[in-house]
Amino acid sequence: MPRIAYVNGRYVAHVEASVHIEDRGFQFADGVYEVCEVARGFIVDMPRHLGRLKRSLKELSIAWPVSEGVLPMLLREVVRRNRVVNGLVYVQVTRGVASRDFVFPAGTKSALVITARKADPAAAAKRVETGIKVITVPENRWDRVDIKSTGLLPNVLAKQKAKEAGAQEAWFVDADGTVKEGGSSNAWIVTRDGVLVTRPAEHGILRGITRTTLFDVAARLGLKIEE
Template identity: 45%
Template sequence: MSRTVYVNGEYVPEEEAKVSVFDRGFLFADGVYEVTSVLDGKLIDFDGHAKRLERSLNELDMDMPMGRDALLDIHRELVRRNGIGDGLIYLQVTRGAADRDFAYPEGATPTVVLFTQAKPGLADAPLAKEGMKIISIPDLRWGRRDIKTVQLLYPSMGKMAAKAAGAHDAWMVEDDHVTEGTSNNAYIVKDGTIVTRHLGNEILHGITRAAVLRFAREAQMQVEERAFTLEEAKQADEAFVTSASTFVMPVVSIDGVAVGEGVPGPVATRLRDIYLEESRKAAI
């Protein structure tokens, strides 16, 4: 059965959804996006995603296309129309359609698109019990990774490199230090301390990251926000990633080197359980 998607104020069958060939998202990757998880028919961390959307738009001199409540209504309506129990909602906002020119157009109407992906059993992914295999690649992206833009070509290349190597994902490395994964924030655990890169323009300010670090501190876990090297990661007791679609996902090997005992560790496993429990309580 066809999905219902949202395009510029209308709910339409996906086959009928249309965006202009002159849309700047298509021509220049001039747009931003967010991904909100759905568990048990409810939205996880919606307010955090809405706030980050506004921040990303502001960094590109774009206005929010609508208020928080209107955005929430659309998310909920798509969940209802598509019968989503567990899954994801993707939201993309571009600067809109205009004749091709590098300069920002004046008066263009933003393009707003939302669509769902059903993911039954999203919180029960078998990979959480097996752990991810990671490779490392140079971080060749632009310098403003804190803006969640639709320009995802290099992360796609990284995922394909990981697939070719028989791994699940790639961590990107700059100046010998890990920045983040292709679509997630990266962490190691050493002597009971959780280490993850500090916020800056070098990484995405993950919404799941913020929640996980808050829960970790509330559980009296030690957290250190600093850059760590690839060699530190390979010598760590544990490693894991966080994202809206994977929650907390253990990492068991990096470049073929086993992390710790080569199985999901207790810190990542506990954090995953805490995150899912607390997020379900706060879901809307």
């Protein structure tokens, strides 16, 4: 079955999906995104993901491409059309299409792209059992990594460096030697005393949805978390 994407109001074949060459997301990385897990056909933690998307849009003064109530329906429909039972659904919003200029264009409509793909839950379970290898890299990103922006070149370079080193993740480390977060994940350390240690969720890291959920689970289990 061919994959289906949603692009600016239309469901199209994934192989034929495209955006305008002057989309500001393409030219300036002037956009934001979210990636949600799909488990047993349900989108996991969707309200929290959409809440973070709302914050990212507000921080960058990008208008909603559709109403807030419509977006969850579009996400579910893309998942349904792609028959994803276990996998991921990706949503990206950019400032839209305009002649190339650094300042915000007037009168443009935000652009919206949604895709979904299947994933193997057994492979994820295996990684939990065996663990992964991690390297460290110097922090070289902009100060507003709390915004889930599509500007991810430092993350791309860090993940590539990890791959070349035979690892699966790279942790960014700041000038004083403190771990911040991974290229595509938050960082956690478990001490010998069983304390969970993670970076405070301020402008220095992205407030991960899984991170927030872990705080909830730890509270229920009586586990100590140190930020």
